[in-house]
Amino acid sequence: MGNLWGIAALAGALACWGEAYDGDELPVPVCEEGDVRCDGRLLELCTGDGARWTPLEACASPELCDAEPPVSGCLSPVCSEGESRCDGDMYQRCAAGGADWVAIELCRDPVACDPLTGCQL
Numbered sequence: 001m002g003n004l005w006g007i008a009a010l011a012g013a014l015a016c017w018g019e020a021y022d023g024d025e026l027p028v029p030v031c032e033e034g035d036v037r038c039d040g041r042l043l044e045l046c047t048g049d050g051a052r053w054t055p056l057e058a059c060a061s062p063e064l065c066d067a068e069p070p071v072s073g074c075l076s077p078v079c080s081e082g083e084s085r086c087d088g089d090m091y092q093r094c095a096a097g098g099a100d101w102v103a104i105e106l107c108r109d110p111v112a113c114d115p116l117t118g119c120q121l
Helices: 002-015
Strands: 036-039 042-046 053-058 084-087 090-094 101-106
Touching (some): 036 053, 084 101
Antiparallel strands (some): 036 042, 042 053, 084 090, 090 101
8 A cells, every 4th residue: 555655646746747747758847946937917936846837926917027136026006007197298098907107198288188088289
């Protein structure tokens, strides 16, 4: 019975290698230990053995996932998607995912900028 548990444990360990292990060769690492990446809105960390990516954090949107060093993580949204505003004489809308403001139209002056409808004549 002891060998049966050993075989089951080995099979489970090999299954963790996923596509990186084909059964004929030693497993090939898919990433380097400590590497961080974004997969959509998921921030992921490479496991110590390099066998797979494991989720660290789910960000509010893919645009707010930042895997760049020195500090990786989920960024805070600066606005709500679809929101609009005036920044002086510049009419802006919130970018997809709330990551930044995008300039839409330059108004003739700040008074002509309406935060809901844009530049007024």
